Amino acid sequence: MNDVQRLKEMGIPVWELRRPQLYPNSSPQMVALPEDCKLLLVCDSPINEKEAWLFGKILASMKLTPEQARLLPSSAVAHVTQHQLQWVWYCGVPAQGGLATAAVLTSPSLNVLEHDQSAKKALWQQIKQYDK
Template sequence: MNDLQRLKEMGITVWDVRRPECYPDVSPQPVSLPDDCKLLLVCESKPTEQEALLFSKVLASMKLSVKQALHLPPQAVNLLDKHQLEWCWFAGTQQMDIDGVKMLTSPSLAVLENDQFAKKQLWQQIKQYES
């Protein structure tokens, strides 16, 4: 069994080699999203249970379900393959360009949870696309 198969079996589909010079034969694989994925949450780590509750409330306000959203770490955004995304939400990380996608930025979900002003700014960004 090779290393890529081991990673896949462990559920690790997005990874980054810290010292690529040690692995000349390994190239980053494109990240494929399911066709029903409409929103991509880009942040350093997967939401905690508490953060996931806030995330699901924001999705509901956008008329999206949790099943239509996925998390991706920032270093994997450049590896995106063809997709059907409508939204990309950068939470606590620098925004990157993704053509044809509505972009949202906010502090991390942990900060957003307790910051009413940041929540209001996020809501205004969402509403801006509706008009």
């Protein structure tokens, strides 16, 4: 059991820095995803309301709920500890390794997806490739 899991069991909230570069002397913290997390959206920009709506629609097409998804910046992916992920979606960022047990999706940012039908089609084809 790692320190983060131990703190959670004790009922102590665990926080992650949004901008760790502001604290150069802090060591990177491990990221523990909840067991019900099935999709990790790796995205470096905040999501606005329109993008959240699109993301919700894509999740629904994958038979997932928003509660089963988490968003992390690309800099935090290397710090993910044990997980139950089925999907890792690199949205507007280059794909990384490290979460090999999950199906990997890549796409432009949600803002671009919203307006680009060919990008939506390419994402849908990736989803269908894994969802057989």
